[in-house]
Amino acid sequence: MYTLNFADLTPARFLAEFWQKKPLLLKQGFKNFTDPLSPDELAGLALEEEIESRVVLCTNGDWQMETGPIEDFSRFGERDWTILVQAVDHWHADAALLLQPFRFIPNWRIDDLMVSFSTPGGGVGPHLDQYDVFIIQGLGKRHWRVGMPDSSLQQFCPHPRLLQVSPFTACIDVIMEPGDILYIPPGCPHEGISEENSLNYSVGFRAPAQKDLLTGLADYLIDNDISGKRFTDPERPVCQNIGELGAADLTQVKQLLQQLVSDETSLPLWFGQYISRAKHELDLQEPDPQYQADEIAEYLEEGSVLTITGGLRCCYHQADATADIALFINGEQYLLPGNELITARLLTEQRQLDEQQCRYFLALPERLGLLVHFINLGYWHFTG
Amino acid sequence: MYTLNFADLTPARFLAEFWQKKPLLLKQGFKNFTDPLSPDELAGLALEEEIESRVVLCTNGDWQMETGPIEDFSRFGERDWTILVQAVDHWHADAALLLQPFRFIPNWRIDDLMVSFSTPGGGVGPHLDQYDVFIIQGLGKRHWRVGMPDSSLQQFCPHPRLLQVSPFTACIDVIMEPGDILYIPPGCPHEGISEENSLNYSVGFRAPAQKDLLTGLADYLIDNDISGKRFTDPERPVCQNIGELGAADLTQVKQLLQQLVSDETSLPLWFGQYISRAKHELDLQEPDPQYQADEIAEYLEEGSVLTITGGLRCCYHQADATADIALFINGEQYLLPGNELITARLLTEQRQLDEQQCRYFLALPERLGLLVHFINLGYWHFTG
Ligand SMILES: O=C(O)CCC(=O)C(=O)O
Numbered sequence A, B: 001m002y003t004l005n006f007a008d009l010t011p012a013r014f015l016a017e018f019w020q021k022k023p024l025l026l027k028q029g030f031k032n033f034t035d036p037l038s039p040d041e042l043a044g045l046a047l048e049e050e051i052e053s054r055v056v057l058c059t060n061g062d063w064q065m066e067t068g069p070i071e072d073f074s075r076f077g078e079r080d081w082t083i084l085v086q087a088v089d090h091w092h093a094d095a096a097l098l099l100q101p102f103r104f105i106p107n108w109r110i111d112d113l114m115v116s117f118s119t120p121g122g123g124v125g126p127h128l129d130q131y132d133v134f135i136i137q138g139l140g141k142r143h144w145r146v147g148m149p150d151s152s153l154q155q156f157c158p159h160p161r162l163l164q165v166s167p168f169t170a171c172i173d174v175i176m177e178p179g180d181i182l183y184i185p186p187g188c189p190h191e192g193i194s195e196e197n198s199l200n201y202s203v204g205f206r207a208p209a210q211k212d213l214l215t216g217l218a219d220y221l222i223d224n225d226i227s228g229k230r231f232t233d234p235e236r237p238v239c240q241n242i243g244e245l246g247a248a249d250l251t252q253v254k255q256l257l258q259q260l261v262s263d264e265t266s267l268p269l270w271f272g273q274y275i276s277r278a279k280h281e282l283d284l285q286e287p288d289p290q291y292q293a294d295e296i297a298e299y300l301e302e303g304s305v306l307t308i309t310g311g312l313r314c315c316y317h318q319a320d321a322t323a324d325i326a327l328f329i330n331g332e333q334y335l336l337p338g339n340e341l342i343t344a345r346l347l348t349e350q351r352q353l354d355e356q357q358c359r360y361f362l363a364l365p366e367r368l369g370l371l372v373h374f375i376n377l378g379y380w381h382f383t384g
């Protein structure tokens, strides 16, 4: 496990002073850092069809970009390129451990782990992101510069699929070494240029935009065949200007929309499903044949340990202490009785369930049934 | 032109007492009614690929339904079937005139004109609709029964694509004769069974449901690449239960959605575009070659008359007397200066522009340019 070394900060002070406000360099945020994967392993992931990857290279000021799968790296030469692989936590259990130290921020806000390997001179160029990120330096050294948000910066595309930003003034300018961590809030320009072959791990966050929320809610209504109320106008006066779209009609349209997005019951249920959906494919291995409850019970009694699939998105919502608990896993919703909070927490806050935690699921048939269901979906698997 | 004979009612009293409240029979609502089309013309429309039509037949209690285009009617026999053709106002100029008398309700609320031809015994069976409708009896006689909304009624499908309702108590039970008009609010069960070969004209209304509104707004944001604000949490406290989707986060999600649907500027612009989109294909004939402004000016000076294409949906919105006018035609938005209200009204409230009204467009180059644009799109065409 990786332990975050906040130096003279605490998570609380970090959140109050830096989170979403200004960039921070945590020198040796991970002490004695050891890479969870090697450049070769990363290249292996980039070979896979279902794993999103891209190579960015810059030769004599000419930016190029190629999307994976990528077979042959020799043609990119020895310098000035970077390979970036998305959602490595979905495919590499040890790499997924890098997300754990950042879980003083809730699950739903955390997105995925991107890993990049860069040759000397390699980088994606100066750019802005819309999300917070922690960039961890692994192997090698890389020169990182970070600036504050600046509305005078111009964004441009040196290549149709690369968005970069004009030169910026750095407030952090550092040669990162293994175990150093950079926190970058949304909108802060940043640029990393490798000094030598180097690995970077980006812990990315999720912050839906208004459009995403509205689109997600619309999809939910469609999927669940919820039409809601129709426009009604039993009070309509005789119309003077038949072409006019009048203020009273528009007010009702607005109210219908407002009512829909203000529903205290359905909003959390929708959002939980929406935000627990993975953006990248998961490496789900459904057991074949499926387990029976009594088999699972036997394993748990014998003292088995369960591990969650990397990247599985889990959270829960409970409106108040007596309300039912809505458990959201991988875009699905499960309603649990209000007194099943420990169950919800075990399933959403643990990367592994130890022997004792596993046995907790034996006490109630419904609780065991839920776990069996998740094991049969490949969400949890026995690792001891 | 058809003139509505409200008997002892006025449009105002109709709206106050019946609209969206209870059904009404207007005996001889159109005096000396003459059908705008013949059964043969309707059969001709049902031949067309781009015109939505369906035949419903019931033989010995067995309901059948077939969608158009329909070539051969002889195989349905002499009785117990109905052919229904949607959006006839888009294809038949005289039939489109039947919508005009109902324009004491604004344009945007009016949907289309459906026309049915029924043989003796023919009908779609007892059913509920979600929209208001005026059913006009043309040729022949038909037995119509209408009831009040009743939550104890059961809906069922005697055929996968036919939704009917269990037997209901009628508050209107009448043999309709040519020129009789029935008004039916949403949710009132109704059934028409033909006594003889008969034509019915249904003036349908549009009343978007909450889901339609939200989906429409989401599409608008996507089409216009409007992302809006992102979720932000600079005040986030240290998280106790990382699995929890907390109340403060959900409140912000709700606020982001509420803000989006409450924007007084963009909401009317979106809704106008949304509601002015036709649901069925239009018979737009773009002039080829396109007209030049000076050609059009010449025709208008000479005293030409313009007619709008049937089914073209037009409306406008002006927030206050000095604000710009947003003109919506066929799902597109055009911004006019606030003093162009007459232009907006001419373009949205007239089926025809007479010589004098046409000349009004000559006074300003922008006004003429707009009209030329619409003529070149086939929205308006010269008819004299
Ligand atoms: O690793 C890289 O080259 C890019 C990292 C980055 O810019 C980010 O994670 O936001």
Ligand SMILES: O=C(O)CCC(=O)C(=O)O
Residues within 6 Å of the ligand: B082, B114, B115, B116, B123, B124, B129, B133, B135, B190, B192, B200, B202
């Ligand atoms: O004309 C018909 O047979 C059906 C008419 C009808 O039910 C309607 O317009 O709502």
Ligand SMILES: [Co+2]
Residues within 6 Å of the ligand: A127, A128, A129, A190
């Ligand atoms: Co970045």
Ligand SMILES: [Co+2]
Residues within 6 Å of the ligand: B127, B128, B129, B190
């Ligand atoms: Co009906």
